[in-house]
Amino acid sequence: MNLKYLRIGCCLAGALAFSQARAQQQDSVVQRLNRLVASYSNQEPGGVLIVSRQGQHIFHKAFGVANLEQPLPITDTTLFEAASVSKQFTATALLLLVRQGKLQLEDDIRKYFPQLPNYGRTITVRQCLTHTSGLKDWRNVTYLTSWPTGYRLMDQAFALQTIFRQANLNYTPGERFSYTNAGYDLAARLVEQLTGMPFSRFVQDSLLAPAGMTHSFFRKGFRVVTPGRATGYYLEGKTFRAGTVMDESYGAAGLITTAGDLQKWLLYVNHHFGPDDPFTTMRLERYVLNNGDTCDYANGGVYVKHIKGITQISHSGFLAAFRALTTYYPQGDYAVSYVGNNQEISTTELNNEIFSILFDRETSDPLPYTEKDTIPTRPADLAGKTGNYINTTDSSDVLQFFVRNNRLLQYRAPLHALPGGRFLYDKAIYQFAEKGGSLTITRGGTATAYTKVTFRTISPALQQQLAGAYHSEDCDVTIYLQPHGKALMMHRAPSDSVLLEPVYNNGTHVGYKGFDHRLRAIYDFTVSGGKVARLSISLPRANRIYFYKTKENGTPRFLAELGAR
Numbered sequence: 233m234n235l236k237y238l239r240i241g242c243c244l245a246g247a248l249a250f251s252q253a254r255a256q257q258q259d260s261v262v263q264r265l266n267r268l269v270a271s272y273s274n275q276e277p278g279g280v281l282i283v284s285r286q287g288q289h290i291f292h293k294a295f296g297v298a299n300l301e302q303p304l305p306i307t308d309t310t311l312f313e314a315a316s317v318s319k320q321f322t323a324t325a326l327l328l329l330v331r332q333g334k335l336q337l338e339d340d341i342r343k344y345f346p347q348l349p350n351y352g353r354t355i356t357v358r359q360c361l362t363h364t365s366g367l368k369d370w371r372n373v374t375y376l377t378s379w380p381t382g383y384r385l386m387d388q389a390f391a392l393q394t395i396f397r398q399a400n401l402n403y404t405p406g407e408r409f410s411y412t413n414a415g416y417d418l419a420a421r422l423v424e425q426l427t428g429m430p431f432s433r434f435v436q437d438s439l440l441a442p443a444g445m446t447h448s449f450f451r452k453g454f455r456v457v458t459p460g461r462a463t464g465y466y467l468e469g470k471t472f473r474a475g476t477v478m479d480e481s482y483g484a485a486g487l488i489t490t491a492g493d494l495q496k497w498l499l500y501v502n503h504h505f506g507p508d509d510p511f512t513t514m515r516l517e518r519y520v521l522n523n524g525d526t527c528d529y530a531n532g533g534v535y536v537k538h539i540k541g542i543t544q545i546s547h548s549g550f551l552a553a554f555r556a557l558t559t560y561y562p563q564g565d566y567a568v569s570y571v572g573n574n575q576e577i578s579t580t581e582l583n584n585e586i587f588s589i590l591f592d593r594e595t596s597d598p599l600p601y602t603e604k605d606t607i608p609t610r611p612a613d614l615a616g617k618t619g620n621y622i623n624t625t626d627s628s629d630v631l632q633f634f635v636r637n638n639r640l641l642q643y644r645a646p647l648h649a650l651p652g653g654r655f656l657y658d659k660a661i662y663q664f665a666e667k668g669g670s671l672t673i674t675r676g677g678t679a680t681a682y683t684k685v686t687f688r689t690i691s692p693a694l695q696q697q698l699a700g701a702y703h704s705e706d707c708d709v710t711i712y713l714q715p716h717g718k719a720l721m722m723h724r725a726p727s728d729s730v731l732l733e734p735v736y737n738n739g740t741h742v743g744y745k746g747f748d749h750r751l752r753a754i755y756d757f758t759v760s761g762g763k764v765a766r767l768s769i770s771l772p773r774a775n776r777i778y779f780y781k782t783k784e785n786g787t788p789r790f791l792a793e794l795g796a797r
Contacts, residue, residue, distance in 0.1 A: 279572025
């Protein structure tokens, strides 16, 4: 009997010791999370961060100001734009209909949207949900107009119309992952077609209400007053400026919510269906590309990554200075939700910090080199590396390299020479081919390939041929190009011009680079017989938007007026 009680006592003591160790570990996590949030000012725009374990909050903090004009503090009931965090709700809604047999993930999206051009390739519903469709991001297409997204009101009809206008794809469907809002705005409309009810109502009845998200809803009309909603802010110099959500589109974005409600969602979607439920398997299934590689984006509108042995199910959002984040870790049953109105608080960095705190490890290994490893360079080390290089998968991305004072510069930024012909800049390793014909940049474990482009002198005669009026049906806009020294000046309307500098000329293709509404753009002229056959403009996530010369004669009135001044 004494031995029996001794064993029981030992077991109790062991359980108590384990419980105390767990409590101490949790205290350490809470202390580190407190230090993280304490680094943000309560006098600036902020947010709400909640971390839970097994359904119980271990950290919950609201900080900062919801509105600088009042000013009003952020509280647990302050409403925020969820931005792209909305995508997991849109995807889950559509997957519910798949489970009900109302459609299949391998269905051709043109079965439901015959308005889409026939690109000669099948685009599946699954590819729309996993950003592997090749569809251009319609929001970026609008940057070629005088009033891009964020500058004018965009509604669902406009979004769909812009998607249907695109004459070509970014790439062959299934070839690679490229984030695009187009697939999700189509998905929301598809939910409406299959259910016969407004998208917001179906999501409310099928997801928000069952999850207990009583403070959440999909955005209503632009002019609708929403009590308790925060204002988004971005930093311009040392001054905060208010962002504006001029948007009535939905699917890719549109959810208005709180951090507390996002916690309820994470617990519902990850617990209600269970880890072994076929619906969970379908929701977290990642897309397999045409070449057999698996991308990190899953059918359920979330990234599923395996980081240092830990599975991370996550998505962030960014719109008009609002930030949002949801992350779930099956190991430990941790749920992280964040909503904020300060653009300067990066959700990527926040997610990485929280991962480090919860699991006591970094999301990625440190670079094998630091600036301390910099070595002197000789002219021979830099030979062949100067010039311009274009991204092999993104036509909008052209990097320019120069040599100054025996140092290699990317535009104006000096690179640090490393052993083995490598260079270091901004947490990235640059590896040039031995003869300088190509370049690979590795950042965060991801390698991006570039190839060197030819640059021949652009004659005044050729420059005159490039000038003129061009129209695009894809974005319903006419632009006017005029010589400007060795550059070109693009005009769309009064006070709406972009300076374009030449970056390549191989005799058939002439390329100019500029920034349109702060978004990079490459103008590629196809030249045949000394004349322009076509102008193709590439933006991030929207490559090769075609423009053709018009028969418009003379100079537009607004340009004539500019010249007269």
